[in-house]
Amino acid sequence: MLVALSLVVLMGFAAVAIDYGLGINERRQDQSAADLGVMGGGIDYALGESEIANGVLEYVWRNLPSATSASWEVDTAYRDAFRSCTDPDAASYGFNFQPVSEPNNTSTGGVWDGTGDGSGQLPCVSLSGLGFVRVRVPDQLVDAPFSGVLGFGSLTTHADAVAQIAPIGEGGILPFGLPFGTASGEMICLSDSSGGNSRPPCDGPTAGNFGTLKGRQFGNPLIGTAQNCTGSPLGDTLAINIAVGLDHFVTEAPDTSASNEVRDMCFNFGVNTLNTDTGFPNNGAEEGLVGPLPAAAPAGAVPRLLDSTNTVSLFGVNIDNTPLWAFIDPSLEGGFGGSGTDVPEVCDPDTFDNSSGYVPTAGWPYAVAGDWDNDGNADVLESWEHMQFCLQEYQTATPPPPQSGWEVLFLESMGDETRFAYTPQFFETNLGTGNSWLHVERFVAVWLQGTYWKRGMSWSEFHPGEGCDTSGGGTCTSSFDMKQLTAFTLPDMALPTELRGNPSPFSGGINPFTVLIYD
Numbered sequence: 001m002l003v004a005l006s007l008v009v010l011m012g013f014a015a016v017a018i019d020y021g022l023g024i025n026e027r028r029q030d031q032s033a034a035d036l037g038v039m040g041g042g043i044d045y046a047l048g049e050s051e052i053a054n055g056v057l058e059y060v061w062r063n064l065p066s067a068t069s070a071s072w073e074v075d076t077a078y079r080d081a082f083r084s085c086t087d088p089d090a091a092s093y094g095f096n097f098q099p100v101s102e103p104n105n106t107s108t109g110g111v112w113d114g115t116g117d118g119s120g121q122l123p124c125v126s127l128s129g130l131g132f133v134r135v136r137v138p139d140q141l142v143d144a145p146f147s148g149v150l151g152f153g154s155l156t157t158h159a160d161a162v163a164q165i166a167p168i169g170e171g172g173i174l175p176f177g178l179p180f181g182t183a184s185g186e187m188i189c190l191s192d193s194s195g196g197n198s199r200p201p202c203d204g205p206t207a208g209n210f211g212t213l214k215g216r217q218f219g220n221p222l223i224g225t226a227q228n229c230t231g232s233p234l235g236d237t238l239a240i241n242i243a244v245g246l247d248h249f250v251t252e253a254p255d256t257s258a259s260n261e262v263r264d265m266c267f268n269f270g271v272n273t274l275n276t277d278t279g280f281p282n283n284g285a286e287e288g289l290v291g292p293l294p295a296a297a298p299a300g301a302v303p304r305l306l307d308s309t310n311t312v313s314l315f316g317v318n319i320d321n322t323p324l325w326a327f328i329d330p331s332l333e334g335g336f337g338g339s340g341t342d343v344p345e346v347c348d349p350d351t352f353d354n355s356s357g358y359v360p361t362a363g364w365p366y367a368v369a370g371d372w373d374n375d376g377n378a379d380v381l382e383s384w385e386h387m388q389f390c391l392q393e394y395q396t397a398t399p400p401p402p403q404s405g406w407e408v409l410f411l412e413s414m415g416d417e418t419r420f421a422y423t424p425q426f427f428e429t430n431l432g433t434g435n436s437w438l439h440v441e442r443f444v445a446v447w448l449q450g451t452y453w454k455r456g457m458s459w460s461e462f463h464p465g466e467g468c469d470t471s472g473g474g475t476c477t478s479s480f481d482m483k484q485l486t487a488f489t490l491p492d493m494a495l496p497t498e499l500r501g502n503p504s505p506f507s508g509g510i511n512p513f514t515v516l517i518y519d
Contacts, residue, residue: 029063029064029065031159031161032063033059033060033061033062033063033064033137033159034060034135034136034137034159034160034161035161035517036059036060036062036063037055037056037057037059037060037063037135037137037161038056038133038134038135038161038162038163038517039059039163039515039517040055040056040058040059041053041055041056041059041125041133041135041163042133042163042164042165042515043055043502043515044505045127045131045133045165045249045251045269045270045515046251046252046270046505046506047505048270049100049101049127049269049270050101050103052100052125052127052133053100053101053102053103053122053125054103056125056133056135057072057078057082057103057122057125058072060072060135060137061075061078064078064137064140065140081138081139082122082124082125082138083102083120083122084138085122085123085124085136085138085139086123086124087123087124087126087134087136087160089136089160090126090134090136093132093134093162094221095128095130095132095134095162095221096128096129096130096218096267097126097127097128097132097134098126098127098128098267098269099121099122099123099124099125099126100121100122100125100126100127101120101121101122102120102121102122124136124137124138127269128269129218129248129249129266129267129268129269129271130218130220130247130248130249131164131165131166131248131249131269131513132162132163132164132165132518133162133163133165134160134161134162134163135160135161135162136158136159136160137158137159137160138158139156139157139158140156140157140158141156161517162517162518163515163516163517163518164222164515164516164517164518165249165513165514165515166513166514166515166516167245167422167512167513167514168415168422168498168499168501168511168512168513168514169414169415169416169417169420169421169499170415170416170417170418170420171245171415171417171418171419171420171421171422172244172245172246172421172422173245173246173250173421173422173423173424173443173512174241174242174245174246174421174422174423174446175212175213175214175215175238175241175242175246176190176191176211176212176213176423176485176487177211177212177213177274177276177423177424177425177426177431177438178423178424178425178426178444178489179425179426179428179429179430179431180425180426180427180428180429180441181429182425182444182489183489184391184395184444184489184490184491184492185388185391185392185394185395185396185488185489185490185491186201186388186391186392186488186489187201187384187388187449187450187486187487187488188201188486188487188488188489189201189202189203189211189484189485189486190211190423190446190448190485190486190487191210191211191212191285191484191485192210192211192483192484192485193210193454193483193484198484199452199459199461199472199484201486202452202484202486210277211431212238212276212277212284212285213241213274213275213276213277213424214231214234214237214238214274214275214276214277214435215231215237215238215241215246215264215274215275216228216229216230216231216237216248216264216265216266216275217229217231217237217240217241217247217248218247218248218266218267219247219266220247220248223244223247223298224298224299224300224301225240225244225247225298226296226298227266228296229265229266231275234277234284235283235284235287235294236284236287236294236296237284238277238284238285238288239283239284239285239287239288239293239294239297240288240293240294240296240297240298240301241288242284242285242288242289242304243288243289243293243297243301243302243303243304244297244298244301245421248271249269249270249271249513250264250271250272250274250424250440251270251271251272251440251506252272252440252441252442252443252506252507252508253272253273253427253439253440253441254272255427255439256427256428256439260272261273261437261439263275263437272439272440273437273438273439273440274424274426274437274438274440275435275436275437275438276431276432276434276435276436276438277434277435283481285482285485286481286482286483287303288303288304289303289304289305289448289451289482289485290303290305290306290315290317290319290451290482291303291306291317304418304419304448305319305320305418305419305448305451306318306319306320307320307418308320308321308322308417308418310322312467314462314468314476315453315460315462315476315477315478315480315482316477316478317478319451319462320417320418320419320464321464321465322417322419322464322465323352323382323384323387323463323464323465323466324387324414324419324447324449324464324488325349325352325382325386325387325390325465326465327410327411327413327414327417328347328349328352328409328410328411329349329407329408329409329410329411330349332347332348332349332407332409333348334346334347334348334351335348336348336350336351336356336358337350337356337358341405342405342406342407343394343406343407343409344390344393344394344397344406346360346386346389346390346393347390347393347394347409351381351386352381352382352386352387353381353382354380354381354382356381358381372385372386372388372389373385373388373389380466382465382466383463383466384449384450384463384466387488388488391488391490391491391494394406394409394491394494395491395494406493408493408494408495408496408497409491409494409495410490410494410495410496410499411496412496412498412499414447414499415498415499418448419447419448419449419464420445420446420447420448420499421445421446421448422443422444422445422446422510422512423443423444423446423487424440424441424442424443424444425440425441425442425443425444425508426438426439426440426441427439427440427441441508442506442507442508442509442510443506443508443510443511443512444489444490444508444510445489445490445492445495445499445500445510445512446487446488446489446490447487447488447490448485448487449463449464449486449487449488450462450463450484450485450486451482451484451485452482452483452484452485452486453474453476453480453481453482453483454474454480454481454483454484455474455479455480455481457473458472458473458474458480459472459473459474459480460472460474460475460476460480462476492508492509492510501513501514
């Protein structure tokens with residue numbers, strides 16, 4: 001009897017082991033389905049709620065062993081499982097996940113919510129305005145045929161996953177706005193002060209706006225930002241958004257119609273309409289770039305232009321001194337120092353070395369040799385004027401790159417620099433009078449370039465890699481305040497593909513976000 005009982009126990013353990021293995025296999029497949037589903041939803045995040053739901057449902061269905069119908073769109077068991085699914089763990093992340101609506105009638109005629117109008121919800125597919133997608137795979141029953149001897153014949157498994165829509169590189173999305181038609185390959189004004197204090201290319205405010213955006217803060221625990229749904233006080237909010245970038249997901253608007261707006265207010269996901277500041281918000285731009293940051297800034301945040309190992313001591317701070325030309329691919333030859341013609345000659349990295357011996361041809365590009373900005377004076381090789389001319393030559397090639405034969409100009413490592421970032425460009429041709437709601441048409445990669453320091457009508461100018469210019473009667477001491485910021489707009493094709501992102505679904509060719517599994 002004892003031997004027989006022992007055999008039953010051993011057989012029971014064996015049965016459990018076999019069935020447990022089946023459960024582990026199912027759980028592994030459920031997790032794969034969750035991971036792929038959440039990534040699929042993340043990729044479609046910018047296309048809107050319905051497309052996110054479709055992407056998640058299809059990718060999860062394709063990777064579940066239980067999927068047996070012709071497609072997810074007509075799989076009624078699958079539909080019912082998602083409709084009755086609950087996700088009690090969604091709130092534990094602190095990302096304010098909200099369920100998506102069920103899809104409308106699908107392409108195959110399937111109806112998900114019983115009405116065909118998409119009015120139901122999918123509690124196990126949820127979104128956050130911070131740029132997160134969460135999926136919980138409904139409970140899956142696994143037959144346990146060998147465990148019947150112990151009184152149970154099935155196992156239950158499920159899985160969940162979260163994807164983050166994260167900015168590419170270190171810069172993120174900055175709270176500066178570009179009007180429609182802003183040229184590529186130019187040094188432009190990002191933020192300025194009153195007309196009497198502006199230096200070219202800035203020319204004072206445009207009808208009361210100074211180039212900055214009033215970005216709300218949703219409160220992102222990964223960045224450490226506190227929730228601030230009013231964007232007030234303006235100066236403090238601006239400083240934080242410059243230092244760490246906007247703390248939530250922003251995408252393109254389909255047009256300027258009010259019916260398609262998703263305004264930059266707390267908790268909204270798919271924000272595509274941003275708010276301009278009114279006036280010059282105190283010293284917010286200076287504080288965000290060189291400090292001091294306000295008390296509300298995330299712990300450990302560093303002013304953007306101080307977050308560098310390559311600095312120079314000017315104006316009482318150790319400011320980043322990394323020039324854009326430091327990231328031109330050193331393998332490129334534009335004709336000087338080599339026989340290649342893979343970039344314009346003036347973009348050859350050797351031509352940005354004052355000791356290289358490079359001398360522009362007399363009378364070229366302008367009447368004075370080496371006069372890169374055509375102001376009648378020759379400029380040194382290591383200068384922003386030379387960098388701008390290089391970008392213009394690259395951008396205006398006929399046909400434009402890559403058809404012209406030009407190679408990618410910059411190294412991927414530029415994305416690790418906080419001078420590299422992305423800014424929204426709007427459908428609107430100007431930034432309005434302040435407190436205007438503008439619609440994002442595309443994203444532009446920029447390199448933060450010149451800072452202008454003023455006291456009264458005297459000014460000093462600093463460009464990385466060039467030192468301090470005091471020809472405006474200013475000094476390079478802390479007694480001057482930073483009042484102006486310029487940037488290079490970078491041609492899309494000059495960037496490595498890793499910094500352009502996958503263009504779809506972004507019509508402009510730059511996708512400043514990547515989809516990551518959040519652990």
